[in-house]
Amino acid sequence: MQTVKMVISGAVNAGKTEFIKTISEIEVVSTERRATDDTRLIKKETTVAMDFGRIAISDDLVLHLFGTPGQKRFDFMWEILAEGMLGLVILVDSTRPETFRETNRIIDFFVSYRDTPYVIAANKQDRPNAWSPEELRLALRQPPHIKVLPCTATDRESVKNVLLELLYVIQERSED
C-alpha cells in the first residue's frame, strides 16, 4: 500500500479542520503528541490537535491529509509534517486581516527551504467583507504564478477544486 501526504496549513481558525472534514472519507482524527515546549513543565502530555483525514485513491494507494496545529507553540510539528509531503494548501481566513502576517510566516516556513508545490485557499469567501483572492495575493505578497483560489471549506466542490488545482501544480512537476 502506497501512501502520499498533503498538508493543510494556516493560522488559527483559518478553517483547516473544516477543510479536511469536508473531503475526508473517515472521521477526522485528532492525534496526540508529547509537547516539547514549556507546556511540558505544567503537564507531561499535551494534546496537539492535529487533524488527520484520508482518501482512498485505489486498493494500493491512499492520500493522507494532515492539518497542522495552528498555535505557534506547536511549530515543531510542522517540520515533521513537511517531510515527504506531496504539496501544501495554505488556508487563509479572508475576513481576518489580522491573520495575514501569521499566514506569511507559515508560508515562509514551509516554502523557503523546500521547493514545495503549494496553493493558497482564500477561505470564507461566502462571508461578508471577505477579501478577494486577488486582494489576498497583494496582502500576502505572492507572485503571479502562485494560485490564490476562492474557497469555502464547508463546500465539497470548493474543497475539491482547491485540491485539484494543487494537484495540477504537482502534475506539472512530475516525471513522465
Added chain:
Amino acid sequence: MALVGNIRDFSLSDFLSLVDRGYKTGALHLSHNDQMARLYFEKGKLLLAARRPEDEKPELLVRLGVLNADQVAQACRLLAERGNGLTLSQILIDTGLVSADRLQQALMSHTEQSVYGLFAWPEGDFLFEHNQRPAPDAPLAPTPISIDHLIMEGVRRIDEWERIRDRIPSTDLVPRFLAPPGEKLKGMRLAPDEWKVFARINGRDTLAEIAQKTGLSDFDVCRAVYGFLTAGMLELVKRQRVLAAGMPPVEQPRLKKSLVNRIINRIRSM
C-alpha cells in the same frame, strides 16, 4: 466589496503598499478614537488626504494660502456651470487662477503631512471602498501623488522589533532586488542611513553583514530593509538558496505523472 480591518493588524504602510501594487482606485476610511481620515486613490496613487471633512472642500485652498475666498467662489461657480466630469483643480488651472505647479506643491505638502500624522496611530479601523471618488469640488492634486515615499516614511516611524520581525525573522537572511530598482527609486526620498543600506545590498551579504559593513545597528538595517520590502523592491532569501555551497534545499519527492493522474481522477469523481 469593501476591505475592512484594523491598522494594528495590517499596518497603514502595508495597506498603502497593497493599493500601490494593486493600482487600486477608491477611498480609504480610517478612524481612531474620535479622529477620522479619508484617503482617495486613483490607480494606486494618492489624490487627496483629508483629516477632517473640511479638507475635502474648496476652502482648503484658502487655508493653504493658494487662493482667496473670492477666487474659490468664482471657481466653484464655473465648476457648477461647466460640470461635465471636470474637477475643481482643472477649472483653476484652465482659468489661470493658479498654476498647476503651485497647486501641486501646496496640495502635495498638505497631503503628505496629513498622511504622516496617521502613522502615529497605534490602531484604528479601516475600510476601503472600491471606486469611491472624491466630490468634483474637492481640491485634488493635479498629478496624483506616488505613495512609495509615504510608505518609507511610515516605516521610519516603526520603533518596535516585533513588527519588523514578522517580515524579517533573522539577520541571516540575504536581501536581493526583485528587479533593477531604478524606476521604484524615483518616487522615494531616502535618508542617509537608508542609502548606506541600499548601496550595500548585493544579493550575497546577509543583513548582519550589511550591519557590520555600514556600522549601523541590526535594528536600523532591518528597518530600512523592511521599508524596501514593503515598497516591493526586495525579497529576502536564505543564504543556502543563494550560495551553491552549504546545505542544499530539501528536495521534494519526484512523483510519476501516472500516480498524480490517478489521484486527480479520484478527486474529480468524489
